[in-house]
Amino acid sequence: MVFSSPVFLFIFLPLVFGIYFLxxxxxxxxRNLVLLCFSLFFYFYGxxxxxVVILMSIAGNYFFALAISAQKPECKRKRQVVLWSSxxxxxxxxxxxxxxxxxxxxxxxxxxxxxxVAHIAxxxxxxxxxxxxxxxxxxxxxxxxxxxxxxxxxxxxxxxPQLVAGPIVRYETIQSELxxxxxSSELVFAGLSRFVVGxxxxxxxxxxxxxxxxxxxxxxxxxxxxGLSWLGAAAYAFQILFDFSGYSDMAIGLGLVFGFHFxxxxxxxxxxxxxxxxxxxxxxxxxxxFRDYVYIPLGGNxxxxxRQIVNIALVWALTGLWHGASWNFVxxxxxxxxxxxxxxxxxxxxxxxxxxxxxxxxxxxxxxxGWVIFNSPNLEYIGHYLSTMFSLNIYNPIxxxxxxxxxxxxxxxxxxxxxxxxxxxxxxxQRYQKNPTFEVLHSLSVIAVLLVSILYxxxxxxNPFIYFRF
Amino acid sequence: xxxxxxSKLHRWMTIVVIMGIxxxxxxxxxxxxTGSYSFYENRMLAEAPxxxxxxVMDGSFFEGCEEYLSDRIYKRxxxxxxxxxxxxxxxxxxxxxxxxxxxxxxLTPLTPQPPFLSYGDLGVRAADDLRRLKDKVxxxxxxxxxxxxxxxYSILRDRYPFPLFNNDVNLTAIETTFFNSVAQxxxxxxxxxxxxxxxxxxxxxxxxxxxxxxxxxxxxTYSVLCEKLVDLGLNIRIIKEEDFEYVELPNPFLxxxxxxxxxxxxxxxxxxxxxxxxxxxxxxxxxxxxxxxxVFALPNSDEAPVEYLVYMGGDVAETVIQTSRxxxxxxxxxxxSFTNAxxxxxxxxxxxxxxxxxxxxxxxxxxxxxxxYRPDVVVCLRYDLEYLLQSGNGIIE
Numbered sequence: 001m002v003f004s005s006p007v008f009l010f011i012f013l014p015l016v017f018g019i020y021f022l023x024x025x026x027x028x029x030x031r032n033l034v035l036l037c038f039s040l041f042f043y044f045y046g047x048x049x050x051x052v053v054i055l056m057s058i059a060g061n062y063f064f065a066l067a068i069s070a071q072k073p074e075c076k077r078k079r080q081v082v083l084w085s086s087x088x089x090x091x092x093x094x095x096x097x098x099x100x101x102x103x104x105x106x107x108x109x110x111x112x113x114x115x116x117v118a119h120i121a122x123x124x125x126x127x128x129x130x131x132x133x134x135x136x137x138x139x140x141x142x143x144x145x146x147x148x149x150x151x152x153x154x155x156x157x158x159x160x161p162q163l164v165a166g167p168i169v170r171y172e173t174i175q176s177e178l179x180x181x182x183x184s185s186e187l188v189f190a191g192l193s194r195f196v197v198g199x200x201x202x203x204x205x206x207x208x209x210x211x212x213x214x215x216x217x218x219x220x221x222x223x224x225x226x227g228l229s230w231l232g233a234a235a236y237a238f239q240i241l242f243d244f245s246g247y248s249d250m251a252i253g254l255g256l257v258f259g260f261h262f263x264x265x266x267x268x269x270x271x272x273x274x275x276x277x278x279x280x281x282x283x284x285x286x287x288x289x290f291r292d293y294v295y296i297p298l299g300g301n302x303x304x305x306x307r308q309i310v311n312i313a314l315v316w317a318l319t320g321l322w323h324g325a326s327w328n329f330v331x332x333x334x335x336x337x338x339x340x341x342x343x344x345x346x347x348x349x350x351x352x353x354x355x356x357x358x359x360x361x362x363x364x365x366x367x368x369x370g371w372v373i374f375n376s377p378n379l380e381y382i383g384h385y386l387s388t389m390f391s392l393n394i395y396n397p398i399x400x401x402x403x404x405x406x407x408x409x410x411x412x413x414x415x416x417x418x419x420x421x422x423x424x425x426x427x428x429x430q431r432y433q434k435n436p437t438f439e440v441l442h443s444l445s446v447i448a449v450l451l452v453s454i455l456y457x458x459x460x461x462x463n464p465f466i467y468f469r470f
Numbered sequence: 471x472x473x474x475x476x477s478k479l480h481r482w483m484t485i486v487v488i489m490g491i492x493x494x495x496x497x498x499x500x501x502x503x504t505g506s507y508s509f510y511e512n513r514m515l516a517e518a519p520x521x522x523x524x525x526v527m528d529g530s531f532f533e534g535c536e537e538y539l540s541d542r543i544y545k546r547x548x549x550x551x552x553x554x555x556x557x558x559x560x561x562x563x564x565x566x567x568x569x570x571x572x573x574x575x576x577l578t579p580l581t582p583q584p585p586f587l588s589y590g591d592l593g594v595r596a597a598d599d600l601r602r603l604k605d606k607v608x609x610x611x612x613x614x615x616x617x618x619x620x621x622x623y624s625i626l627r628d629r630y631p632f633p634l635f636n637n638d639v640n641l642t643a644i645e646t647t648f649f650n651s652v653a654q655x656x657x658x659x660x661x662x663x664x665x666x667x668x669x670x671x672x673x674x675x676x677x678x679x680x681x682x683x684x685x686x687x688x689x690x691t692y693s694v695l696c697e698k699l700v701d702l703g704l705n706i707r708i709i710k711e712e713d714f715e716y717v718e719l720p721n722p723f724l725x726x727x728x729x730x731x732x733x734x735x736x737x738x739x740x741x742x743x744x745x746x747x748x749x750x751x752x753x754x755x756x757x758x759x760x761x762x763x764x765v766f767a768l769p770n771s772d773e774a775p776v777e778y779l780v781y782m783g784g785d786v787a788e789t790v791i792q793t794s795r796x797x798x799x800x801x802x803x804x805x806x807s808f809t810n811a812x813x814x815x816x817x818x819x820x821x822x823x824x825x826x827x828x829x830x831x832x833x834x835x836x837x838x839x840x841x842x843y844r845p846d847v848v849v850c851l852r853y854d855l856e857y858l859l860q861s862g863n864g865i866i867e
Contacts, residue, residue, distance in 0.1 A: 001532075006539045010496035017489070048527050189481040192488050215581065222584035399582035401633035409563050436476055443484040450491060455556075458540070458549040 001045045003250045004202050004457060012042065016160075020258065025183060032155050032178070035258060042160040043124075050123035053093065054158060060089050061133040062153040065146040068137065079141060086137040094130045097123055102325030125164030127322055131289055132157050132168060138293055139171040152178045161254035165247045167265035167285035174260050181259035191256030193446045198249025200449035203456045205420065206243035208413045209235045212406050217375060221384050225396035228403040229388045233368040235406070236375050238417040241270065244283070270421045273359035274351045275339040275366055286322070290315050305345075312344070313337045323374070328382060332373045339366055498544040508541070510550070510732050515541040551732045558734055564631060567730045572631050574737055576679045576727035577623045582635040589643050592858040593651035599866040601655045603850065606837045610844040613702050616652055616659040617695055618645070619808050620854045622681045625666050626673070641854060648857035660698050662691055663854070678739050680725025682778055685716065685742045688811035695812075696819055699847060704799055706819040714744045719768075724775040733775075741780055743768070743814075750818050755790045756783075765791075765814040781810040787830035791817040802843065804828060804836060805851030805863050812851070820847075828863045835867040 001008050016038045023031045044051045064086035071079045095103070100120055108114035136156060140146045147153045156178055162169050216224070216232030224232075248265035255262045269281035279287050295315045301308045313334065320333020343351065351359045369386065376382040396402070407414065419425060432438040508515050519525065519534025526532070543549070557566040564570065570577040600616060607614040620641075627636040645663065652659045666675050666687065675687035683691065689711075696708040718740050728735035743766045754763050767783040769776050782789065785807050798821040803809050809825055817823040824843060828836060840848060856864055 005536060006543060007532075007536050009492065010499070010539065010543075011535075014489075014493050014496065017492075045532050046529075048529055185478070185481055185485065189485055192485060196488070219582060220584050223582040398584055398639075399633070399635045402582055402635060404633045405564070409565055412561055436473070436480075439477065439480055443480060446484065447487055447491075450488060454491075454495070455549055455553050458543055458546060459553040 001042055003247065004199060004453070006457060009199075009454070009457070012038070017257070028180070029151075031258075032151065035159065036151055036155045039155065039158040039160040039163060043158060043163060046124050046164070050097075050121070050126075053097065053123050053126065054129055057090070057093060057129055057133045058150070058154045058157050061086065061136050061157065062147070062150045064089065064137045065140040065153070066148075068141050069146045083137065083141050087134065090130050090134045090137075094126060096120065097126050099321070099325045128166050128168055129157050129163060131286075132162075132171070134293070135168070135289065136171040139175070144172055144175055147178065159255075159260070161251040161258075161260075162262060165244070165251075166283075167248050167251060167262055168289050169262050169285070170289070173263055177260050183259040187256045187259060191253045191258075193442075194253030194256060195250050196253075196446045196450045196453070198246040198251075198253060199453045201242040201246030201249060201420065203453040203460075204449075205413060205417055206239050206241075206246055207456070207460060208410055209239035209242065209417060212410060213239050213375070216406070217385075221388060223396065223398050223402075224385075224388050225403065226389055226391050226394055228396070228406075229385060230368070231403045231406055233372050233389065237270070237368055237371050238421065240371065240374075241266070241421060242417065268421065268423050270364065270367065271360070271423070272363045272367075273354075273356060274343055274348060274363055275336060276343050276348060278363055278367060279336070279340070286319065290319055294318065308344075309341050312341055316340070327379060328373055328376055331379070331382070332370060335370055335373055495544055496539075499539070499542055502542075502544055504542055504546075510547065510729055512729070547732065551734060554732045554734045558731070558736060564634070567732070569727045569730050570630065570634060571736065572629055574678060575626065575629055575673065576725070576731070576735065576737055577626065577630060578681070578727065580623075580635045580637050583637065583640065585639045585643060589647040589858065593647035595860065596648060596858050596864070597651035597655040597657070599860065599864070600652060600657050600850065603836065603840075603848070603866050604655075604657050606840050607845075607848045610840060612840070612844070612846050612848055613699070613704070614657065614848045614850065615695065615698060615702070616657055617662065617691070617805075617849055617851045618649065618659065618854060618857065619662045619683065619691060619851065620645075620666070622676045622683070624854050625663065625676055644857050645854055648852075648854075658698070658702065660694060662694060665690060665694050677723070677725050677741075677778075678737050679723065679728035679735055680778055681727065682725075682808060683811065685744060685781070685811055685814070688781075689744075689815055691812055692815035692819075695816075695849065704847060706798060709746070709815065709818050713748070714746045716742045716744050718742050719776060719780070720772040721769055721774055721776040724777050726778070729777070741776060741778075743780065746818070750793055752791050752793045752817060754792075756786045757788050765817065778807065778810070782813050782825075784810065785827050785830060786825070787827055787832075789813065789823075789825040791823040791825075793817060793821055793823075795821045797821070799846035800824070800843075801847045801849060802826070802840065802845035803849045803851060805849075806853060806856070808853050809851050828865055836865075837867060 001012060003009075016034070019038075020031055020034050023034060025031070040051065040054075043054055047053075064082055067082045068079050068086075071082070073079075097120055100117060104115050104117045136153065147156070156169075156171060156174065159169070212235035213232055216228055216235065219228070245266040252262045252264070263285060265283060265285050267281040267284065269278050272278040272281055295311055298311045298314065299307055300311060316333040316337030317330055318333070319336075320329040320331070323329045323332070351362065354362075369389075372385050372389070373382050376385060429442065433442070504515065506515055506517070507513075516534065516537035518538050519531050521531055525534070554567055557563045558571065565579045568579060570579050600614075604614045623630075623636075624641050627638055627641065630636040645661070649659060649661050666672055666683075669675050669690075674684070675690060676683050693708060696706060699706060700708070719742065721740070723739050723741045724733070724735075725739070728737065752763055754761050754765075765782055767780055769780075778784070791813070798819070800822040801816065801820045802824045803813065803816060804826040806827060806829065809827070813823065813825050822845075824845065826836070826839065834842070850863075852863070856862065
């Protein structure tokens with residue numbers, strides 16, 4: 001069930017709001033139970049048979065956390081054994097459901113007698129809930145108290161707003177809110193407004209940009225001109241930004257309605273002046289997860305430059321692989337590892353002193369190349385697409401000027417994409433938010449965005465969520 | 471008003487409005503009565519899914535719920551109409567609902583594609599099929615004529631606004647390949663495209679809002695075809711323009727492309743029918759069942775929108791028109807919906823006119839049909855997008 005579907009908006013959401021707020025606010029365990037039941041149903045709706053996988057993840061992580069906390073702090077070795085067992089358990093789930101097919105496909109290339117493996121379907125959101133489960137055990141290992149009530153662990157891992165497409169909520173972020181939280185009309189208002197903004201980003205911007213990107217990426221290379229290929233890359237960049245940040249907005253907004261405060265996941269990544277900055281602004285929950293749970297435990301930058309380079313390469317290969325079991329994702333991760341290392345060693349200092357528009361141009365160019373790698377079906381396609389982007393043969397006789405169609409057809413959407421990918425609107429909102437007229441205008445805009453999103457929802461069948469496949 | 475009170479009031483009002491929208495739409499959707507057919511989309515609407523353990527466990531129940539709610543949402547047509555109007559008039563998009571809104575014309579959007587290099591093989595294959603058809607027709611003493619007509623966007627391809635793609639290179643290559651192959655196979659063929667191109671305004675012959683020709687285009691097709699048949703030695707009478715008069719229907723015409731714009735088409739046009747000065751009595755059977763002796767299916771009122779179904783009542787698997795004039799030859803016409811408007815004229819020149827649409831007729835193959843009814847003339851109507859295809863009316867078996 002995607003947030004931008006009529007079933008979610010008009011059946012699931014009214015039911016969960018209605019029943020949740022019918023329960024008196026003092027009965028928090030009962031409210032949690034309502035949320036848990038709806039969250040598990042939400043997952044079951046999309047993944048009937050794989051629901052057992054998330055239940056397994058909940059039960060496993062619940063017991064591992066209890067086992068860690070049962071050991072005295074001085075029994076470091078025992079605690080580490082349990083911790084590593086939990087890592088194996090979670091990565092085992094991830095490997096089996098996400099990487100086994102990929103692994104054996106590649107292994108078979110080297111075997112004279114190929115290993116035959118039945119196709120294993122990828123459960124929705126497995127990367128997200130596995131990482132949340134690991135975060136729970138890691139945070140308990142680091143000293144946070146474990147949940148004695150398994151229902152609270154189940155709610156933390158399966159909470160429907162962030163269940164299938166993130167953001168990856170760290171246990172430490174909402175640990176206290178699982179058992180004690182404030183709900184108020186301010187939060188409901190802020191949450192609903194944020195949800196609608198996310199819905200609008202998804203329905204009005206991401207889907208439209210997705211149409212452009214899909215049609216350009218599907219064109220025959222004989223038709224593709226350099227201009228058109230850059231346009232396709234830009235459209236995909238906007239699609240993935242508004243698709244994912246829209247989904248995060250919806251998740252954060254729904255969290256607020258129920259009194260949970262999830263951390264921000266995006267911070268205008270396309271205004272970055274370096275790739276290092278970009279990754280501080282993009283999918284923040286994933287990059288901080290890898291930073292805190294992989295990069296720093298590996299030694300981070302504390303063990304010399306050589307080791308730091310190895311750590312960066314390893315973390316980014318894993319980040320790429322996290323996005324999908326395919327070589328183009330690994331290459332995508334290593335591509336960013338390369339850029340981050342170069343920036344760390346040389347380029348970073350140059351970029352800091354460089355004329356800012358030039359630094360922006362550098363970042364955007366590298367980001368767009370990254371998205372081409374990310375969105376390509378195979379290595380051969382990446383090569384063709386990138387060589388077209390940098391080709392000097394600008395004129396295409398088959399469909400001359402066809403790129404202009406995508407600008408003309410979607411001119412309003414392009415303008416909105418540029419505007420919403422910068423903090424301009426946020427700054428304006430913050431500046432005038434104390435003004436009563438602005439407050440009313442803001443609310444009217446939210447209602448208008450909701451109605452226009454419904455208008456698009458009724459009319460368009462093109463409604464994919466990119467991050468569902470992770 | 472106190473600032474805090476104002477903020478609180480305004481906050482609550484916004485919550486109530488948003489919740490009102492989220493609760494009222496599903497409620498109204500379940501209360502409203504809807505039909506099972508979507509007129510503008512030309513499809514059946516989804517029915518409520520059947521609940522069972524297996525349908526829940528394989529996910530089909532939930533998929534069915536999604537489709538059902540999407541299709542039955544409250545005032546769905548109004549939402550779609552508002553969406554279309556906003557895209558047409560507010561955002562002024564050149565392509566809306568998969569329709570190119572050109573100047574006083576609706577066309578179909580095309581994806582740019584490179585010239586296809588191997589049409590030759592497809593041409594040879596198409597000609598081989600038609601040669602088999604010709605052999606069969608001649609074995610029963612008849613004559614075969616292949617009649618090629620372009621689709622609306624093809625004949626009006628020069629009217630695509632810049633920078634939209636019109637596929638001119640491929641369309642020309644397909645046309646040339648097909649008619650060259652057919653000529654090499656010794657098959658009589660008529661390519662209508664040059665005849666239409668001679669017209670000062672091709673939108674007098676072709677619909678502006680539909681993918682077919684207008685009745686005027688059908689008449690030109692009829693007269694060129696009949697002249698060809700006379701050249702081939704058939705004794706038929708061709709009705710001239712002075713033998714009938716066109717009557718423009720007052721009803722707004724809802725062409726296939728206008729229909730996609732949910733009744734918001736900025737291009738208006740009206741269809742015509744014609745009246746013979748000297749009526750030719752006839753009987754008509756559709757799929758073996760006698761029906762009204764009429765070649766036009768007229769609406770009940772002058773206001774109701776009409777579709778291309780006006781001609782012959784739309785696509786029928788098999789239509790037989792008898793004029794009881796044994797001195798005239800019998801004709802068999804087969805092809806897609808381009809045959810409909812043509813049939814309204816064709817029957818006037820023949821004793822018996824049979825029309826088949828092989829997409830719908832499955833009782834026997836075309837070769838067997840010819841063997842059974844032994845027509846004097848077989849007209850194979852192809853439209854240019856299907857010249858080289860072996861599907862639908864291109865299946866010769």
